[in-house]
Amino acid sequence: MGGYILRRGLEVIPTVLLVLTLVFLALRIMPGDPAVAALGEFATPDAIERFREKLGLNQPLWMQYFSFIGQALTADFGRSMSNNTSINELLAQALPYTISLGIAATVIGIVIGIPLGAMTAVHRNGALDGFGRVFALIGFSLPDFYFGVLLLLVFSLHLDWFPMLGGGKGFLDQLHHLVLPSITLGVVMAAFVMRLTRSSLLEVLRKDYVRTARGKGVAEGWVIFKHALRNALIPVTTGLGIYLLTTLSGTITVELVFSRPGLGTLLISGVSARDYTLVQAGLVVFAFFVVAVNLATDLLCAAIDPRITLR
Amino acid sequence: MSLLTVSDLRVHLFTPRGLVRAVDGVSFALEAGRSLGIVGESGCGKTMTALAMMRLIPTPPAQIVGGSILFDGQDVVTMDAERLRALRGGDIAMIYQDPMTTLNPVLTVGEQIAEAVRLHRHDGRTAAWARAVEMLKLVGIPDPARVASAYPHQLSGGMRQRAVIAMALACDPKLLIADEPTTALDVTIQAQILELLRRLQGELGTAIILITHDLGVIADLVDDVAVMYAGKVVEHTAVRTLFNDPKHPYTRGLLNSVPSLETRERRLRTIEGTVPPAHAMPAGCRFNPRCGQVRPECHDREPPLVVLDNGSRAACWALS
Numbered sequence: 087m088g089g090y091i092l093r094r095g096l097e098v099i100p101t102v103l104l105v106l107t108l109v110f111l112a113l114r115i116m117p118g119d120p121a122v123a124a125l126g127e128f129a130t131p132d133a134i135e136r137f138r139e140k141l142g143l144n145q146p147l148w149m150q151y152f153s154f155i156g157q158a159l160t161a162d163f164g165r166s167m168s169n170n171t172s173i174n175e176l177l178a179q180a181l182p183y184t185i186s187l188g189i190a191a192t193v194i195g196i197v198i199g200i201p202l203g204a205m206t207a208v209h210r211n212g213a214l215d216g217f218g219r220v221f222a223l224i225g226f227s228l229p230d231f232y233f234g235v236l237l238l239l240v241f242s243l244h245l246d247w248f249p250m251l252g253g254g255k256g257f258l259d260q261l262h263h264l265v266l267p268s269i270t271l272g273v274v275m276a277a278f279v280m281r282l283t284r285s286s287l288l289e290v291l292r293k294d295y296v297r298t299a300r301g302k303g304v305a306e307g308w309v310i311f312k313h314a315l316r317n318a319l320i321p322v323t324t325g326l327g328i329y330l331l332t333t334l335s336g337t338i339t340v341e342l343v344f345s346r347p348g349l350g351t352l353l354i355s356g357v358s359a360r361d362y363t364l365v366q367a368g369l370v371v372f373a374f375f376v377v378a379v380n381l382a383t384d385l386l387c388a389a390i391d392p393r394i395t396l397r
Numbered sequence: 398m399s400l401l402t403v404s405d406l407r408v409h410l411f412t413p414r415g416l417v418r419a420v421d422g423v424s425f426a427l428e429a430g431r432s433l434g435i436v437g438e439s440g441c442g443k444t445m446t447a448l449a450m451m452r453l454i455p456t457p458p459a460q461i462v463g464g465s466i467l468f469d470g471q472d473v474v475t476m477d478a479e480r481l482r483a484l485r486g487g488d489i490a491m492i493y494q495d496p497m498t499t500l501n502p503v504l505t506v507g508e509q510i511a512e513a514v515r516l517h518r519h520d521g522r523t524a525a526w527a528r529a530v531e532m533l534k535l536v537g538i539p540d541p542a543r544v545a546s547a548y549p550h551q552l553s554g555g556m557r558q559r560a561v562i563a564m565a566l567a568c569d570p571k572l573l574i575a576d577e578p579t580t581a582l583d584v585t586i587q588a589q590i591l592e593l594l595r596r597l598q599g600e601l602g603t604a605i606i607l608i609t610h611d612l613g614v615i616a617d618l619v620d621d622v623a624v625m626y627a628g629k630v631v632e633h634t635a636v637r638t639l640f641n642d643p644k645h646p647y648t649r650g651l652l653n654s655v656p657s658l659e660t661r662e663r664r665l666r667t668i669e670g671t672v673p674p675a676h677a678m679p680a681g682c683r684f685n686p687r688c689g690q691v692r693p694e695c696h697d698r699e700p701p702l703v704v705l706d707n708g709s710r711a712a713c714w715a716l717s
Contacts, residue, residue, distance in 0.1 A: 294498035301453055301493075302486035302513040302564070306478075316503050391503055392548040 087388065090395040094384050098377055105373040106158050110151055113366055120167070120362040141167070141363070154366070163367035168359040173367045176352060181371070183253045183348035184337055186260070187267055192330065194272025195279050200322070202276070203283025204315055210288065218280055225277025230336050234270040234343040241266060251345040267344045271336055275329060282325045287318040320391050327383030331376055398470060399426040400571060400604055401450070406464035408445045408454060415676040419445040419459065421628035424702070429571060432598065432605040434615035434636065436651070437625035438672060443608045444494075446625070447576045450606070451485050452476070468572070487517040490565035492575040496557035496582070500549035506533070507545030510564045517568040532563035536593060555586035559593065566597065576608045591618060612655055616640065624648045627672060627683040630702060634709035645711040646688050682714065690715045 121137045122129070129137075138144045142153060157163055163173035206218040228236075242250045254263035290296065291314055299313040300306075338350030345351070349368060356364035388394040408420035420442040427433050435443045448454045449461055452473055466473040468489065471480065490513075493499040501509060510529035514520050520528060526545070533541035536559040549557055558578065565573055575594065579587035595618055598605055607619055615622055615636060622639045624632040624647065632645040643649045650668035670687035679685055685695040692714050700712040 294493060294495065295501040297453055297455075298493065298499050298509075298561075298564075299501065300485065301451055301491050303482040303484070303516050304486075304512065305482060313501050313504070317501070393502060393550045 087395050109369045110154050123360040158370045166364045168361040180349045180352040183346050190268035191271035195275030198276035199279025200283050203280040207284045207287035222277040222281050225274045230270050231339045231343050237266045253347045267340050270340050282322050286321045290314045290318045323387050330379050400429040401427040402467040404465050407462045409462045410458045417675040418628050423630050425623050430602045432619040434607045434619035434622040441625040442628040443625050447574050447608050486513045487568050489572045490570040492565050492578045494577040499561050506560045510567050514567050532567045536563045572604045574606045632711040642707050644709050645713050647684050
């Protein structure tokens with residue numbers, strides 16, 4: 087297991103380098119000169135030249151590449167082009183909102199999804215299974231921006247239980263602000279996790295080793311919980327990892343709907359201000375998220391399934 | 398009173414293609430410490446019969462629709478869930494066909510054995526683990542303490558089957574059901590596992606039901622044999638009598654199709670025809686399309702199991 091963690095951790099290095107290279111290239115391929123975009127069309131050639139020098143855009147491409155990699159790896163993204171504040175500072179303000187949203191949504195997804203999925207599998211074709219099917223259909227077919235607006239209308243505007251917009255100040259207030267956005271993402275995730283758990287568990291329940299457990303006199307609840315569910319969670323973990331990655335883009339829309347000052351909002355404002363350095367930094371952070379979630383998924387799978395460390 | 402008395406057991410499979418009478422009126426009895434072989438081709442209902450003893454048949458599609466299975470005077474068919482749990486793995490234990498799929502891949506071998514010990518002997522964790530290691534040693538696994546901490550995928554097929562046997566015997570069952578315990582193994586490993594079963598039977602005095610399609614396996618391992626064909630017992634006799642004086646045409650066909658080293662025949666003898674599809678059994682005796690001694694009544698009525706002059710019981714109109 088220790089060897090596996092080390093091996094899997096080392097595999098992250100080439101992935102990160104590749105991702106950084108892609109981010110670098112993507113921004114260089116974008117049409118238009120960032121200096122012109124930032125200073126406007128009427129800037130003097132002299133001013134543009136000074137601006138390019140300041141950002142290092144006058145250097146050859148390979149030098150820009152290495153200084154970018156260096157910046158990314160040391161987590162020093164310089165200053166924002168549009169308002170000259172430190173990008174690290176902007177990220178430090180935005181990240182907690184996005185990370186807390188991601189974690190809260192995942193917790194909701196798992197806490198609702200796995201037990202409900204297991205129960206619908208055990209009581210297959212029963213009333214609960216029917217409810218689960220409807221729940222999944224709604225979860226899958228509601229776009230998160232629309233679901234978020236619905237929640238806002240009902241629970242903020244009409245019932246006034248939760249604040250409308252923003253991220254909140256202080257721990258309790260922030261928690262209060264977190265409820266509706268995390269439900270928006272979490273309910274959809276729960277629908278996904280539930281269906282995945284259900285189908286995975288139904289397959290495992292047909293396995294010979296489940297019969298062996300029953301044949302040993304293990305009570306049915308333990309058969310499900312100890313012998314079947316743990317095996318069923320292996321594909322669920324992988325699926326959840328992939329789903330979390332797609333949810334990253336979901337956080338952007340949800341942050342917009344709820345005006346949360348998170349990473350998504352920051353990135354969008356960077357794009358609309360043509361803040362080249364900010365967008366670059368935002369993309370790098372998103373890319374790190376992807377790598378981190380993938381790594382966490384793999385390690386979690388290895389913790390559940392002893393066969394994985396051998397592969 | 399016998400340890401196990403099965404009377405008129407009927408297991409039906411409710412499939413989309415129709416009703417399949419997988420086990421159709423099977424009866425036999427087994428005394429404590431004795432051993433019974435159930436022999437037959439694939440699909441003759443022998444595994445369903447074995448699983449029914451512990452009510453482990455897959456429901457749906459299968460269901461016990463009739464008969465009784467009296468174990469120690471209690472009917473397994475109508476037993477409540479709690480009593481059934483105490484029975485499973487405690488008084489009756491089972492060895493399954495494929496050791497590659499029988500063990501849970503995410504639990505250590507020791508834990509899977511110790512779990513049964515905790516459930517039935519109410520031992521603490523440490524004592525149960527010690528018992529698991531002891532059982533692994535008993536079934537001839539070298540370095541049992543290390544194997545107990547191993548996961549099934551780290552063991553070979555033969556080792557896994559030994560572990561399954563250790564699991565089955567860990568709670569001193571009165572009856573051990575072995576469902577084709579060697580079919581999925583290499584020939585050399587088969588011999589080792591059979592030798593192990595023979596040794597354990599002698600040491601522990603457990604009653605055994607051995608399910609197999611291999612007549613060679615039962616020859617020196619069981620006292621009595623029940624031959625099954627298409628869901629029914631067609632002959633039930635002592636193992637010696639079965640080999641020396643087989644009565645039912647199907648049993649004789651089975652024995653004839655065992656290759657012999659003494660007579661050099663060019664072609665292996667076979668029973669003509671195939672087992673009829675399970676949902677379209679012929680009327681009368683189910684063996685009549687393949688039988689060489691067929692009589693008019695064979696097409697009309699099913700023959701009952703009757704006692705013959707050599708002490709065997711067989712179901713055949715030509716014999717009664």
